[in-house]
Amino acid sequence: MGITNKYKRLPLGVIVVRKDRQRQKVDVSDLKPSVEKRGVVQPIIVEDNRDGTYLLIAGERRYRASEELGIKDIPCRMVEDLTETERQILELEENVKRHDLEWKEEVRAIKRIHELYLKIEETWTQEKTAESIGMTGGLLSIILKVAEELELGNPMVEQATGYRPAYNIIQRRDGRTADDAMNDLLAPEEPAPPVQPEVPAEIAASPETKVPSIPVARTSMKPPESILNVDFFQWVQVYKGPPFSFLHCDFPYGIGLHKSEQANTSSHGGYDDSDELYWSLCQALAANLDKLMTQSGHLMFWTSTNIRRQYRTLEFFKEKAPSLEFIPVPLTWLKTDNKGILPDPKRGPRQITETALSRRAVTDTLSARFLMATPPRPLRKSTSPRNRSPCFGTFSRCLWTRTLECSIPLVGRGHHYAQPRV
DSSP states (O other): OOEEEEEEEEEGGGEEOOTTOSOSOOOOTTTHHHHHHHOOOSOEEEEEOSSSOEEEEEOHHHHHHHHHHTOOEEEEEEEOSOOHHHHHHHHHHHHTTOTTOOHHHHHHHHHHHHHHHHHHOTTOOHHHHHHHHTOOHHHHHHHHHHHHHHHHTOHHHHTOSSHHHHHHHHHHHHHHHHHHHHHHHHSOOOOOOOOOOOOOHHHHTSTTOOOOOOOOOOOOOOOOOSOOOOBHHHHHHHOOSOOEEEEEEOOOOSSOGGGOSTTOGGGGOOOOOOHHHHHHHHHHHHHTHHHHEEEEEEEEEEEOSOHHHHHHHHHHHHHHOTTOOOOSSOEEEEOTTOOOBOOOGGGOSOBOEEEEEEEOOSSOOSSOOEEEEOOSOOTTOOSSOGGGSHHHHHHHTTTOSSOOBOOEEBOBSSOOEEOOBO
């Protein structure tokens, strides 16, 4: 481009600002104190119109701040023989360096810069654009993808708080689409419907004609029950359906609660809470994870508040199911009814919280299938009915971004299928 090393200090009155410049609104309130104190340090870029005036190419905010402060002249750097495309590139590159630029305006400008470079040179690459505006190729790729979605009018991207959250929304959608496509490929083919033989109209009209029919095989398939009370170890061995997008595991914690008199477990339909059972359930989950959860699935895994057990659980899955990358901070449920396990007075106060380890995947499960594993206790009586409490909905929204309706298979040592709205 025709950027020269020629500098001039020009009166503001001879500098012309085109009315069709990229930015229509210019706020210089943050810049004025600096210009008033130090003056304009970085020259603006102008082009000689050969008629005594100069066309502003880049640096409008510095120009406007000087104008509002009543400064008479400003340092300028000259450019020569610019094409209209080159002028736009210079102007846009200047704009994207602003710290106050709104993120949607920024990504649109960067996309426009890349398009203009391609207009000048057909073999231009994203790497060259990234280098010209001082960012990495990976970041530029993210920004260009977000800009495309903005042009398409994606409402969720429009509502994002920045281009990185916007890109995460796009990734979740694309991952969900990939999962759906993979599930379609793996789904068993349905048999073609039987074809009835065609009968000529004149024969079919005869009252004596009997049209042979092909018997239709009756299927024994039934819609899933609203609740399945099954043994998890047995169920997981025979399950052959598609993988689930969300796993909610509420296994017995393995802390010997069935031996405690404090939690009134007998009145709630007590269940085995042995350490051996807990690790056996974890082993069964890890061994069958590939067929139970999609690669981009979410996981909410309730466990004891004991930090040693949480650490052992994390280490176990790190070894047995390395694809699970848990969020470092556990989800914590504060039971505001003040109910909980009352430890021995020597061990501390009442435990009124429960915790869950969670794994949030890249993909948002909008068309989700849920698997919930819980202990085999009655639905209306539970020592910790969090599945029906606001905490489940709140924690779920930490893992995906939309309210959805879906079928939820619940299995534990244990039970259930259900169809709630989450």
